[in-house]
Each structure stands twice: as structure tokens, then as C-alpha cells.
Amino acid sequence: MSKPIFTGCATAIATPMNSDGSIxxxxxxxxxxxxIDNSIDGIVIxxxxxxxxxxxxxxxxxxxxxxxxxINRRVPVIAGAGSNDTAYAVELSKEAERLGAxxxxxxxxxxxxxxxxxxxxxxxxxxxSVSIPNxxxxxxxxxxxxxxxxxxxxLAKHPNITAVKEASSNMATVMALSAYTDLDIYSGNDDEALxxxxxxxxxxxxxxxxxxxxxxxxxxxxxxxxxHEEALELQKKLLALDKAMFMDVNPIPVKExxxxxxxxxxxxxxxxxxxxxxxxxxxxxxxxxxxxVNKV
Numbered sequence: 250m251s252k253p254i255f256t257g258c259a260t261a262i263a264t265p266m267n268s269d270g271s272i273x274x275x276x277x278x279x280x281x282x283x284x285i286d287n288s289i290d291g292i293v294i295x296x297x298x299x300x301x302x303x304x305x306x307x308x309x310x311x312x313x314x315x316x317x318x319x320i321n322r323r324v325p326v327i328a329g330a331g332s333n334d335t336a337y338a339v340e341l342s343k344e345a346e347r348l349g350a351x352x353x354x355x356x357x358x359x360x361x362x363x364x365x366x367x368x369x370x371x372x373x374x375x376x377x378s379v380s381i382p383n384x385x386x387x388x389x390x391x392x393x394x395x396x397x398x399x400x401x402x403x404l405a406k407h408p409n410i411t412a413v414k415e416a417s418s419n420m421a422t423v424m425a426l427s428a429y430t431d432l433d434i435y436s437g438n439d440d441e442a443l444x445x446x447x448x449x450x451x452x453x454x455x456x457x458x459x460x461x462x463x464x465x466x467x468x469x470x471x472x473x474x475x476x477h478e479e480a481l482e483l484q485k486k487l488l489a490l491d492k493a494m495f496m497d498v499n500p501i502p503v504k505e506x507x508x509x510x511x512x513x514x515x516x517x518x519x520x521x522x523x524x525x526x527x528x529x530x531x532x533x534x535x536x537x538x539x540x541x542v543n544k545v
Contacts, residue, residue, distance in 0.1 A: 259291030261298040266515035287462040295329035303518040331356035352382040359392035376409040384412040405430040439491040511545040
């Protein structure tokens with residue numbers, strides 16, 4: 250069995266934007282440093298939370314390049330390199346490997362909705378084109394496509410497909426992955442992380458850790474050390490925050506939360522738009538008891 254890409258909690262990092270919608274690289278560096286200074290175990294760049302779907306090809310590559318160079322091997326970098334166009338995903342994956350990514354995050358093809366046979370061909374073509382680990386990303390609520398257990402079993406035979414980010418909320422699938430494959434399993438949902446770990450998971454890829462990286466690291470570490478009750482108690486304290494991060498479409502709430510903290514995260518690019526004032530007030534009310542308002 251290969252070494253895990255990471256063990257613990259990795260942040261699906263947001264991409265700060267300037268008021269004109271351009272990428273704020275200075276604040277991106279500041280947010281990266283905040284994560285690493287607060288014990289985060291890995292960083293996913295250009296995932297869903299990073300708004301990769303609203304980036305140009307050139308921006309996507311530049312954000313990866315900047316992030317990988319700034320992180321400078323301090324923690325593993327998982328580069329979002331998926332697409333519903335297999336040929337483009339291959340080229341982007343090769344570029345991410347060239348830039349120095351430690352692993353690749355490969356989302357299921359969205360909109361054109363591949364069959365299970367198509368998924369095998371798609372992910373195999375990408376994995377064949379690179380030499381670094383590929384993490385499959387199953388998030389049917391966004392893509393309209395679910396990876397079946399038999400498909401996972403087939404894909405797990407490929408030496409470069411080593412992990413999965415499971416965000417289907419189906420614990421039966423997680424159990425089957427643990428039982429029938431050697432894939433390293435990571436929860437893709439903050440509020441399901443402990444359930445995933447209990448079924449053999451290696452960690453969490455988190456949205457909330459943009460805001461509370463140390464606490465999220467601690468939850469996963471405590472559980473993996475066998476201190477289950479302590480992990481559960483800390484998770485209970487953060488449950489309202491986890492829910493608040495999805496009170497609107499991700500990453501709208503997390504970017505607003507970063508702004509409330511004192512980061513200059515800006516707004517999301519259209520078609521994602523800012524939350525209403527009432528929703529912002531509710532988010533602030535969740536953050537205040539945790540000492541997160543104007544924290545940085």
C-alpha cells in the first residue's frame with residue numbers, strides 16, 4: 250500500500266478576489282500562511298471552494314503555480330485538475346505535476362454525465378498521463394454523477410489512483426471502500442468526518458478549516474489517536490459553524506466568513522453572488538461565540 254497523500258485535515262482553500270474580480274495573490278499567500286501556522290495537514294488548491302469553475306485556463310494554472318511555490322513543501326498540495334473534458338483534464342494534470350503538486354484531485358465529469366464505464370475510461374486516461382497520486386472526488390450533489398462501488402474497485406487497481414474524497418454522504422459506500430479497496434478515504438463533508446474516520450478514513454478535506462484550521466486539525470488528530478470522546482466534543486462545538494458554511498452555495502459563506510474574520514477574501518465570481526444582509530448577520534452570530542469576528 251502506498252503512503253497516504255496526507256493524514257489529518259486538509260483545507261479546500263478559498264481564492265481571495267480583489268474588488269474588480271481579479272485574484273488577490275497577496276491575500277492568498279496570507280491565507281495559506283494562516284493555514285500552515287495553525288497546523289493544517291494539507292492544502293487543496295483550485296477545488297470547488299477555490300472557484301476553479303469560474304477561472305480561465307491561464308488563471309487556474311497561475312493560481313496553482315503561485316500556491317505551490319508559496320507553500321514550498323511545508324505541507325502536501327493537492328491540485329484540483331478535474332474537468333468534464335478528459336483531454337483537458339489530462340493536460341491540466343500534467344501541468345500541475347510539472348508545477349510540483351504532490352497529488353491531483355479529479356472530480357467526476359459534470360454536465361455531460363459519464364456512465365460508469367465512461368468514468369473508468371476517463372479517470373484511467375488521466376492517471377495514465379501522470380506519475381503522482383490521483384484522488385477521485387465523488388460529489389454527486391454538484392456533478393449529477395455518482396461513482397459506484399464496483400467502479401471504485403476497478404479504478405483502485407490503477408497504481409496512480411490511490412485515494413478518494415467522498416462527499417456523497419453515503420456511509421455504506423465508505424464502508425464498502427474500506428472493505429473492498431486499498432484506497433485512502435477522505436471525508437469531503439465537515440459534519441461527516443468522524444463517521445468516515447470510524448469506517449477507516451485517513452482524514453478530512455474541509456471547508457470550515459479555512460476559518461478554524463487548528464480546531465479541525467485537532468478533531469482529526471484526536472480521533473486518529475483514539476481519543477474519540479475528545480474529538481467528538483470538539484466537533485459538537487463546531488457543528489453550527491460547519492452547517493453555516495453551507496447556508497448558501499459553497500464557497501459564498503466561507504468567503505464571507507473570511508471577510509468577517511478580517512481577511513480580504515472579497516466576493517465570489519458570478520454566477521455566485523453575495524449573501525443577503527440577514528444571512529450575513531446569522532453567519533456572524535455563529536462566529537461570534539467562537540471568537541472569530543475580527544480575529545486576524
